[in-house]
Amino acid sequence: MKSVLFAATAVLFGISSANADVTLINAFEVPEGQRDATIDAWEQARAFLSQQPGYIDTALHGALAPDARFELVNIARWESPAAFQTAIAAMQEAGVFRPPEGVFANPALYTVIASD
Amino acid sequence: MKSVLFAATAVLFGISSANADVTLINAFEVPEGQRDATIDAWEQARAFLSQQPGYIDTALHGALAPDARFELVNIARWESPAAFQTAIAAMQEAGVFRPPEGVFANPALYTVIASD
Numbered sequence: 591m592k593s594v595l596f597a598a599t600a601v602l603f604g605i606s607s608a609n610a611d612v613t614l615i616n617a618f619e620v621p622e623g624q625r626d627a628t629i630d631a632w633e634q635a636r637a638f639l640s641q642q643p644g645y646i647d648t649a650l651h652g653a654l655a656p657d658a659r660f661e662l663v664n665i666a667r668w669e670s671p672a673a674f675q676t677a678i679a680a681m682q683e684a685g686v687f688r689p690p691e692g693v694f695a696n697p698a699l700y701t702v703i704a705s706d
Numbered sequence: 707m708k709s710v711l712f713a714a715t716a717v718l719f720g721i722s723s724a725n726a727d728v729t730l731i732n733a734f735e736v737p738e739g740q741r742d743a744t745i746d747a748w749e750q751a752r753a754f755l756s757q758q759p760g761y762i763d764t765a766l767h768g769a770l771a772p773d774a775r776f777e778l779v780n781i782a783r784w785e786s787p788a789a790f791q792t793a794i795a796a797m798q799e800a801g802v803f804r805p806p807e808g809v810f811a812n813p814a815l816y817t818v819i820a821s822d
Contacts, residue, residue, distance in 0.1 A: 613767055615779050617733055617812075633820065640822070651729055651816035654787060658814040663731050665781065671770060696733075698774040700767035704749065706756070 611646065611667050613700045614674060617660035621692040625652075628662055628693050635687040639666075642680060644673020660696075671699055727762065727783050730790060732813040733776035741768075743806040744778055751803040755782075758796060760789020776812075787815055 620628050632650055639645055648666035668674040681687055689695060736744050748766055755761055764782035784790040797803055805811060 612770065615731075615733075615767060615776075615781075617731075617776070629820065636820075647822045649818045649821035651731060652819040654728065654815045654817065659812055660731075660733070660814065662819075663816060665731075696775055698776065699770045700779060701770065702765045703768040703778075704745065704752075705765035706763045 611669060611701075612671050612674065613702070614648075614664070614666040614668060614697060615700055616664040616666075616695055616697040618662040618664070618696070619659065619694040620661040624690045624693055625661060627690040631687060631689055631693075632662070632664060635681065638681050638684065638686045639677050642673070642677035644669040645677065668699075674699060727785060727817075728787050728790065729816045729818070730764075730780065730782040730784060730813060731816055732780040732782075732811055734778040734780070734812070735775065735810040736777040737808040740806045740809055741777060744809050747803060747805055747809075748778070748780060751797065754797050754800060754802045755793050758789070758793035760785040761793065784815075790815060 618628060629650065636648055640648070646667035646669060648664060651663045651665065653661050653663075668677075734744060745766065752764055756764070762783035762785060764780060767779045767781065769777050769779075784793075
């Protein structure tokens with residue numbers, strides 16, 4: 591019962607427990623010449639996903655070295671795995687995100703297991 | 707001149723500009739049964755690197771799904787690429803970090819190119 595009350599309170603007041611959050615890390619393999627198109631596609635996805643329940647924030651990282659294996663890495667936080675999966679299913683149904691030709695994504699959910 | 711003064715001030719007072727920071731993202735491919743050994747090796751590296759100039763912080767992320775391509779992902783912040791490279795060279799010379807058999811690391815430096 592306590593956890594139900596906490597969940598309801600958290601939803602009402604936008605509180606999210608640091609322990610419950612999950613981190614999406616998505617490392618993109620980007621063929622030469624497709625960087626800008628990938629960033630554009632990511633912006634489309636972000637515009638949709640940021641409106642979904644459970645979204646916290648996101649940051650797209652660009653590699654300093656042009657020959658990095660993963661030229662772009664997205665790091666986003668969600669309130670729970672279920673919230674992320676529901677949002678992704680909604681995005682797929684809406685057909686919002688179309689990765690450019692040859693771009694390969696490696697999305698997975700993580701929790702922090704050790705930090706300062 | 708202003709930027710030189712700012713840089714000197716930043717060094718003296720430990721201020722780091724969000725724009726100047728770089729993010730290390732290191733996605734580890736971990737063979738079955740090597741997860742704990744990889745975490746141990748990472749802790750050894752962290753103990754050394756956290757004492758080096760320019761270190762800001764680090765967080766090791768563990769995948770929720772056991773079949774994730776990258777079971778562990780380290781995300782660390784450094785004050786500059788030079789600080790990171792100097793620290794890594796020092797660590798290699800000290801022989802502190804020995805990745806377990808079969809573990810493959812993908813370290814690269816990034817800056818945030820788009821965020822909320």
